[in-house]
Amino acid sequence: MATGQLIEMPAEGREAFTGVLRFYDLAKRQEWQVKGLPWGELAPIPEGKGTPQRQARRKDMWRSVLTQQLQADMLACDMASQLLNIAPDHEAKLYYSTMVQDESRHTEAWLKLVGEAGGTAERDPHLDNLAHMTLEADTLQEKVFLMQVFYERLIISRFRLIARSSRGTVLEDLCNRLATDDGIHHGAGMAYERVLLQNADKKTQRKLVDAANRLLPEFAAHAMWRPKERAWIGRMMEARDAERLKEDLEIGVRLAESLGLDVSDVEMPF
Ligand SMILES: [Fe+2]
Ligand SMILES: [Fe+2]
Secondary structure (H helix, E strand, C coil): CHHHHHCEECCCCHHHHHHHHHHHHHHHHHHCCCHHEEEEECCCCCCCCCHHHHHHHHHHHHHHHHHHHHHHHHHHHHHHHHHHHHEEEHHHHHHHHHHHHHHHHHHHHHHHHHHHHCCCCCHHHHHHHHHHHHHCCCCCCHHEEEEEEHHHHHHHHHHHHHHCCCEEEEEHHHHHHHHHHHHHHHHHHHHHHHHHCCCCCHHHHHHHHHHHHHHHHHHHHHHHHCCHHHHHHHHHHHHHHCCCCCCCHHHHHHHHHCCCCCCHCCCCCC
16 A cells, blocks of 8 residues: 655644644553453443343343444554555654554454453444445545544544443443543544645535535434344434434534535435
């Protein structure tokens, strides 16, 4: 791939990258280790109460949640390493070298949790679609936009939600760390996207709005996706989930607007 390319680092005009470097420093300060999670001290996932059937059903539900997050972080490894390889700027490469480590550390933690919970469950097809959309997008601007500006921001509220329903477990601790890490991934993406869009013409801007219009319905399908292990909760929480998703998507549109894009053509999937 593009690893042999020259890294662009002219002596002047690097002020634009101050924001990206700030997130590089922050990422280094926030670095943590999988062995630092409370393994053996806390239960890995919430332990079910009640009849054996009820307990088994809850365990299947948690296995399905863990599977979806493991899948998301394995795909994030692919996307982060693609960004590391194709970003032409020295500061961005420095930052992405930390993001590759983060996504790989997240994957390791999910793998360990999935092992404790008895294995994986059904794969979320919408996550695969979201990753392909990003990996196959034509330009760096689109990739940063889809992954860091949108996905990593919208997923934070999911981590908070999982943490709230898994108090006192390793899973809660992991979700809190991931919410922080993805906050940094998102912030770095916003800072870099601002640099990338500095001299963007109308056509580039239009391509980003089109990319958002492809992403949003797929993200909605991902957020509302319920495999059979979670169908029973799905029915209970559908209205609330839809409401929460709508708020998340509105945040996405506001972010696009703050990057100077004309969002009047963004189509909300609701
Ligand atoms: Fe991650
Ligand atoms: Fe991330």
